[in-house]
Each structure stands twice: as structure tokens, then as C-alpha cells.
Amino acid sequence: MSGQTRDKIGALIVDDEELARVVIRELLKSHPQIEILAECMNGFEAVKAVAEHKPQLIFLDVQMPKLSGFDVLELIGSDVPVIFVTAYDQYAMRAFDVHAVDYLLKPVGRERFDAALLRAKNRIGEEMPSAEQLAAAARPPHQFLERLVVKDGTRVTLIPVDKLDYAEAQDDYVALATGGQKHLKQQTIAGLEACLDPTRFVRIHRSYIVNLERVARIEPYAKDSRIAILAGGARLPVSRAGYARLKALLDERG
Amino acid sequence: MHPLLTRGRFGLYLLAWIPLAGILTYLLTAGGRLKWIESATLVLPLCIVYAFICLSAWYSVKSTSLEASSLSRLSLTHILAAAFISFLWVQLARLLAYFLSGATLFPNLSAHLSAQLPILFGAGFLFYLLAVSFHYVILSLETSREAEARAMEIGVLARDAKLKALKAQVNPHFLFNSLNSISALTSIDPARAREMCILLADFLRLTLGLGEKSSVPLVEELSLLERFLAIEKVRFGARLKMEEDIQEDCKKLLVPALLLQPLVENAVVHGIANLPDGGTVRLASHCQNGTLFILVENSFDPESTPAHRNGLGILNVRRRLEARYGSLASVHVISEEERFRVELTLPAEIEEAKT
Numbered sequence: 001m002s003g004q005t006r007d008k009i010g011a012l013i014v015d016d017e018e019l020a021r022v023v024i025r026e027l028l029k030s031h032p033q034i035e036i037l038a039e040c041m042n043g044f045e046a047v048k049a050v051a052e053h054k055p056q057l058i059f060l061d062v063q064m065p066k067l068s069g070f071d072v073l074e075l076i077g078s079d080v081p082v083i084f085v086t087a088y089d090q091y092a093m094r095a096f097d098v099h100a101v102d103y104l105l106k107p108v109g110r111e112r113f114d115a116a117l118l119r120a121k122n123r124i125g126e127e128m129p130s131a132e133q134l135a136a137a138a139r140p141p142h143q144f145l146e147r148l149v150v151k152d153g154t155r156v157t158l159i160p161v162d163k164l165d166y167a168e169a170q171d172d173y174v175a176l177a178t179g180g181q182k183h184l185k186q187q188t189i190a191g192l193e194a195c196l197d198p199t200r201f202v203r204i205h206r207s208y209i210v211n212l213e214r215v216a217r218i219e220p221y222a223k224d225s226r227i228a229i230l231a232g233g234a235r236l237p238v239s240r241a242g243y244a245r246l247k248a249l250l251d252e253r254g
Numbered sequence: 255m256h257p258l259l260t261r262g263r264f265g266l267y268l269l270a271w272i273p274l275a276g277i278l279t280y281l282l283t284a285g286g287r288l289k290w291i292e293s294a295t296l297v298l299p300l301c302i303v304y305a306f307i308c309l310s311a312w313y314s315v316k317s318t319s320l321e322a323s324s325l326s327r328l329s330l331t332h333i334l335a336a337a338f339i340s341f342l343w344v345q346l347a348r349l350l351a352y353f354l355s356g357a358t359l360f361p362n363l364s365a366h367l368s369a370q371l372p373i374l375f376g377a378g379f380l381f382y383l384l385a386v387s388f389h390y391v392i393l394s395l396e397t398s399r400e401a402e403a404r405a406m407e408i409g410v411l412a413r414d415a416k417l418k419a420l421k422a423q424v425n426p427h428f429l430f431n432s433l434n435s436i437s438a439l440t441s442i443d444p445a446r447a448r449e450m451c452i453l454l455a456d457f458l459r460l461t462l463g464l465g466e467k468s469s470v471p472l473v474e475e476l477s478l479l480e481r482f483l484a485i486e487k488v489r490f491g492a493r494l495k496m497e498e499d500i501q502e503d504c505k506k507l508l509v510p511a512l513l514l515q516p517l518v519e520n521a522v523v524h525g526i527a528n529l530p531d532g533g534t535v536r537l538a539s540h541c542q543n544g545t546l547f548i549l550v551e552n553s554f555d556p557e558s559t560p561a562h563r564n565g566l567g568i569l570n571v572r573r574r575l576e577a578r579y580g581s582l583a584s585v586h587v588i589s590e591e592e593r594f595r596v597e598l599t600l601p602a603e604i605e606e607a608k609t
Contacts, residue, residue, distance in 0.1 A: 016527075016530070017431070017434075017489050017490065019434065019435040019439065019488070019489065020431075020434055020438065022441075022442055023434060023438045026438070026441055026442075041530070044530070063527065065527060065530045065555070066528065066530060066557075066558075087431045087434065088427055105430070106430050106431060106433070106434035107430065107434040107436075107437040108437075147557075158557065
């Protein structure tokens with residue numbers, strides 16, 4: 001299934017509207033060097049199709065149910081050039097922040113489409129920024145995350161942030177603990193911390209972020225260190241600086 | 255600022271005093287006490303001064319408007335003012351006559367005038383009252399012009415608001431997405447592309463037409479919604495399902511124009527569009543005991559962020575109903591499980607028969 005050796009450029013069309021996919025398919029007819037590997041109706045299918053078909057180019061709608069185009073991009077990482085196709089021009093800036101090749105507005109015209117395709121061909125094989133940079137850039141400015149997207153193989157899980165108990169750093173990943181389950185996400189703990197509302201989530205330790213709502217009590221552990229016990233029973237180390245941050249936030253809440 | 259103290263107006267005002275001065279000159283010569291020349295010499299400066307004094311009537315006129323004051327208070331104020339001002343004027347006339355008596359031309363002017371003082375007082379009294387009524391005329395002219403200007407301003411504001419509402423209602427993304435659908439259909443199904451163009455044209459025409467009116471029969475609003483949903487159905491395909499349950503006798507009842515359209519649009523954009531497998535938009539209406547109930551219900555994704563569900567649409571509907579019906583109308587928003595419901599109640603109004 002690997003598309004690495006083919007001489008054609010393998011492309012994916014992702015849009016929840018059948019007719020929108022028809023337009024792209026139609027426009028691609030005059031570009032025989034592009035081969036449509038799959039069409040996807042939503043973000044979940046897109047993530048799966050990327051793993052399966054290894055496309056070299058993706059046409060990606062922004063507004064889709066559950067997983068937006070930006071979520072998809074965050075999950076699939078950065079190797080594939082993406083052309084966003086949407087009726088909404090307010091996402092254009094963000095699209096270029098996440099290094100989209102181009103940004104096409106619906107209805108899409110032939111000339112504009114061909115220009116985007118030309119840009120895409122020049123970009124194929126180029127170095128792209130890391131997934132983490134993409135994730136940060138994809139986040140709407142001045143807004144904290146309401147939910148986290150996690151990919152496990154081809155399965156995608158959405159975790160609303162209020163369901164998140166705590167996050168633990170594990171090398172280049174963070175483990176997201178929610179209701180007794182843990183999900184691994186490729187992101188640093190500092191990167192995650194920056195995306196979360198600081199009045200609800202506290203970095204209590206070099207390796208831990210905790211959901212303030214879940215903290216049941218804090219007990220002394222050793223000299224200069226404490227331990228936070230969560231409602232679910234988990235015990236997390238609290239550093240001295242972490243304790244100061246936690247205390248400041250709890251005092252603020254009264 | 256006094257309304258007469260402008261160029262042109264003031265000249266006309268002074269002109270109006272010329273016949274008054276003529277009449278007064280004639281009256282003072284009656285009985286042969288004063289000679290023509292004596293009377294005219296006295297009356298001319300007196301009338302010029304009095305013309306200015308009478309301008310002061312504007313301020314008492316403004317403070318006692320015809321609508322706000324009782325008749326007794328009105329007449330008392332102006333009669334007292336007239337008597338007082340006329341009395342001062344008479345004293346002024348006596349002073350003037352006294353000085354003129356020194357001149358060789360008018361040796362006995364002072365003595366001759368004293369017999370005519372009641373005539374002078376009476377004239378001063380009447381002239382002042384004349385000035386008062388004149389000022390009332392000016393006041394009402396000014397007021398009506400102001401009212402006209404205000405009415406025009408309100409009209410402009412209302413039209414502005416309507417335009418803004420229209421712009422908000424015809425969501426540009428809706429248009430762009432529809433045009434994209436049409437552009438897809440042109441190659442795969444030209445007949446449906448044409449059908450869609452017509453639906454879109456009808457929708458826009460109806461929106462503009464309804465926007466002109468303040469209220470429309472429910473059935474007209476429904477025909478707009480049906481077109482809107484038909485267009486969205488082309489986009490969403492099987493993902494969008496519709497149900498309509500409208501009691502027959504509600505259809506002629508009046509609703510504010512374009513009231514439901516933003517709610518149905520919300521139902522599609524924030525409800526159905528967020529569901530990978532789609533859902534149902536349901537419209538229902540019944541009436542009972544003079545109240546019209548309207549329900550707009552849609553499937554939604556409970557996990558989607560709240561900001562995606564509410565939005566300005568419902569706030570606008572609430573404001574419009576409140577401005578129009580006060581406490582007689584209400585909006586209830588209920589989100590339960592996977593259904594999002596907006597329930598409206600408003601007084602059942604029927605269009606009056608056109609004559």
C-alpha cells in the first residue's frame with residue numbers, strides 16, 4: 001500500500017459535503033499526474049486514510065463535524081502538504097501559520113486551483129515544521145483548548161478538557177489521564193501547558209499538570225515536597241514551585 | 255437662540271410692525287388732541303423699542319407650551335406679562351414726551367399725551383398679546399420641524415437595523431457553500447444545478463421581501479424556511495432530515511418577519527453540520543387560547559463546545575420578541591441529551607382584513 005514508489009502524486013480529498021468533493025475531483029481531471037487515493041467524509045476517516053495510503057497531498061476542508069481540518073492536521077503531523085478548501089476566509093491566517101500550501105475559497109475556480117497545485121508540487125518533499133509547532137499554530141489565538149485530540153494508531157479520541165484528570169510528561173509525549181484511562185499524545189508538557197486555561201490547570205511539577213477540580217487534598221511528603229491526592233485516588237508529586245502556584249490559584253478562588 | 259434673530263426673519267418681523275405703528279399713530283390723533291406730526295414722532299421710536307421688547311415673549315411662550323399648561327395658567331401668565339410690559343412702555347412714552355416737550359416743535363406734547371395714555375396702554379397690551387400668539391405659531395412650526403427631523407432619523411435607523419439584520423440573516427458562508435454546490439452540480443447534474451439556482455433566487459427574493467415588512471403570516475415565513483432547508487439539503491444530502499408539524503389554523507397568524515430563519519439556520523449550522531451522520535430539524539407550531547407556540551428542534555452533538563450551540567441568533571430573537579410583545583412573549587432554550595429545542599410563545603395576532 002505504500003505510495004512511495006509511484007510516479008504519480010497521491011492525493012486525498014477530505015470534505016464532509018459530497019458536492020464539495022465532486023468539485024475537487026472535477027478540477028483534478030485535467031491533472032493526470034495527480035491520483036486520487038481516497039475521499040473522506042470526515043476527520044476520522046482522514047486520519048485513517050493518511051496512515052493507510054500515505055498521500056503526498058491533501059485537500060482539506062476546515063469546517064467538518066467533530067474533527068476540524070486543523071485538528072486533522074495536528075493529528076497527522078507535518079509530512080504531507082495540505083491545501084485547505086473552505087467557504088470561510090477567517091481561517092486563512094491560521095492556515096498559513098500551520099504551513100498549509102495554499103488556501104482555496106469555495107466556490108473554487110480553475111485558475112486558482114491550478115496555481116495552488118503548482119505550489120503544492122514545489123513543496124512536496126520539503127522539510128516541514130514539527131507536529132508540536134503545528135499544534136500550537138493551529139490553536140485559535142487567545143483561546144484555550146476546549147478539547148484535546150489524541151491519535152492511537154488510526155483511532156482518534158476526543159478528550160474534553162474538563163474530563164482530563166492530569167497529564168504526565170513521558171519523554172516527547174504526554175500521557176493524558178482521564179477516567180482511569182491514559183492516552184499518549186506527541187507533545188511536550190510545556191506545549192500542553194500553554195494550550196490549557198491556567199485558571200483550571202496547574203503545573204504542579206516538572207512532569208505533571210493537574211486539573212484543579214480533581215485535587216482532593218494535599219499532604220506533606222518529605223522536606224520541601226508534597227503530594228497531591230486526586231478524587232480518583234491518583235497520587236502526584238508536587239514540587240515547591242508547583243505548590244506555590246497551586247496555593248496562589250486556590251487562594252484566588254477563595 | 256431666539257428663532258426670529260436670524261437674517262431675513264428679523265427684517266420681516268420689523269416690517270410687520272409698520273402697519274401697527276400706523277394704526278397707533280392714527281389712534282393717538284383721534285379726538286384731535288395730538289397733531290399728526292406729534293403722534294408720528296412719538297410712535298415711531300416707541301414702536302421700534304417695543305418691537306424688541308416683544309421678542310421677550312418667546313421665552314414665556316417656550317416655558318408655557320400650549321400642550322403642557324392649563325388654559326387658566328396660560329392666560330394669567332400672558333395677561334399679567336402684557337399688563338406689566340405695557341405699563342413700562344407707557345412710562346417710557348411719558349418720558350419721551352417730556353423730553354420732546356422741550357423742543358420748539360412740540361411745546362405741549364406731554365400734556366396732550368396724558369389724555370391719550372389709556373389708548374397707548376391698551377395698544378401696548380394688545381400688541382404684546384399679538385406677539386405672544388405670533389410666537390406660539392413659530393414655536394409650533396419649530397416643533398413640527400424637529401419632530402419631522404426626528405421621525406426621519408428614526409426611519410433611517412430602522413432601515414439601517416433592517417439592513418444589518420438582513421446581512422446577518424443571509425449568512426455569506428451559506429451563499430458561498432451554495433454556490434460551491436451549484437458549481438459541482440453544473441457538470442454532474444445540470445438540471446439540479448438549475449433547480450438549485452432557482453431555489454437560491456427564491457430564497458433571496460423572499461428574504462428581501464419579508465425584510466420589508468414588520469410582520470408576516472406564519473405560512474410565508476415557513477415557505478422561506480422550506481426553501482432554506484431545501485438548499486441545505488442539497489449540500490448535506492442524506493445527513494439532513496426534516497420534519498414539519500404545523501397546525502393548519504396557525505398558518506395565518508402573524509409573526510415578526512424573518513424571526514425563525516436565524517433559528518433554523520442555527521439548527522443546521524450548529525446542529526446538523528457538527529454530526530458526522532447528520533440528524534433532524536423539526537419545525538412545529540400550534541395555537542391555543544390566543545397564544546402561538548413555535549418549536550424549532552434539532553439534533554446536536556452534546557460534546558461540541560457550548561459556544562457553537564447558542565450564538566447571537568437566539569439573543570436576537572429574544573430581543574425582537576421583547577421589543578415587540580414585552581412580557582407577552584417568551585423564548586425557552588432547552589438542550590437535553592442530543593436534542594436542542596428553542597420554544598417560542600407569542601400572542602396570536604391575525605392580519606386585519608384589507609379594505
